Amino acid sequence: MRLNAPSDSVMTLDSETKAVELPEDHADELRLWLRLLTCTTLIEGEIRSRLRERFDVTLPRFDLMAQLDKAPDGMTLSDVSKRMMVSNGNVTGLVERLVESGHLDRRTSDTDRRVQVIRLTKLGRAEFRKMAAEHETWIADIFGDLTEKDVRELMRLLAKTKGSAQKAVQRRQD
Amino acid sequence: MRLNAPSDSVMTLDSETKAVELPEDHADELRLWLRLLTCTTLIEGEIRSRLRERFDVTLPRFDLMAQLDKAPDGMTLSDVSKRMMVSNGNVTGLVERLVESGHLDRRTSDTDRRVQVIRLTKLGRAEFRKMAAEHETWIADIFGDLTEKDVRELMRLLAKTKGSAQKAVQRRQD
């Protein structure tokens, strides 16, 4: 995809003298990326503020508990790390503090002694459910100006964006 | 906006007995938020990896230099903090390290001794320009599957999202 493509005459002139390495214009994609980043940063900050104000909890802790709430049988640290897209060492520390505060239960797998399985304690689940209910209303508030159609369209375009980005990651890793 | 609105009969029944506090369903907005977050995290991680591999620089440093590149006359720390949407203390530390490495110049304002004005040094600008050129091609690669129309549409919807979120922030702060 190319916006603001150079005119044909310029193309031709250039092609005659050197390998085709024109500095293409990707300003629109760059602006899109900055806007995406701005939106996420803005919303993330707002959620962070409200979680702190209302429940005195950090966003990473909330996110980790959200993952575990969806997995009644628990998850391994690796699973959590992949799902949250953060490093392994990061998860170790987060879990440590949440076990300490009584929100998480951690045990070594019966079948593989390398593996740590973590799950929400009764306290952890109860507290998370309370937070999650309110969290959902915050999200509705934050996205309140979007119509149903906007939401559908954004979902579709972000799915496409995610796929595109994943392919780029894959290409680099080859 | 409301998806899966409760039926009128339920509404009526409930309204008779207590204040209208039905647990509305905002699952779609929640999914949208998670997808937005996933996209940003994925792309941010990819950019971070490439910056480290290729230039041995961190993303926050790159971002700070990007702000300064657009301001030849320099910026105050407060300006930077607002633009980057990070805390003041954060900027102090970042700037410290970039001054140390010779990429930034920092001086107290002539007219207001509270204010620190920072700008890119010659070295800083040269290095940033090199990184920025490559960075732009990475972004083009990452968003490569999107058509021109997709980009336009995403820009529009994210602008609307940003506006909506800003209003929510405003409401909370009142």
Place this chain on the structure above:
DNA sequence: TCCAGATGTTTTAAGTCTAAAATGTTTAGG
């Protein structure tokens, strides 16, 4: 002039995060 509030920055304490090295465990091939 004086000074109370506003503004700009730094400091502090604690938490989050990463990449890379180290540790412990399992698995597969010979």
Place this chain on the structure above:
DNA sequence: CCTAAACATTTTAGACTTAAAACATCTGGA
């Protein structure tokens, strides 16, 4: 059975991040 490679987790060192308190300076009235 042995062992090299793969895998899961933790540790390490350093950077980034925040909120809140502390500090410095400026500004606009009384």
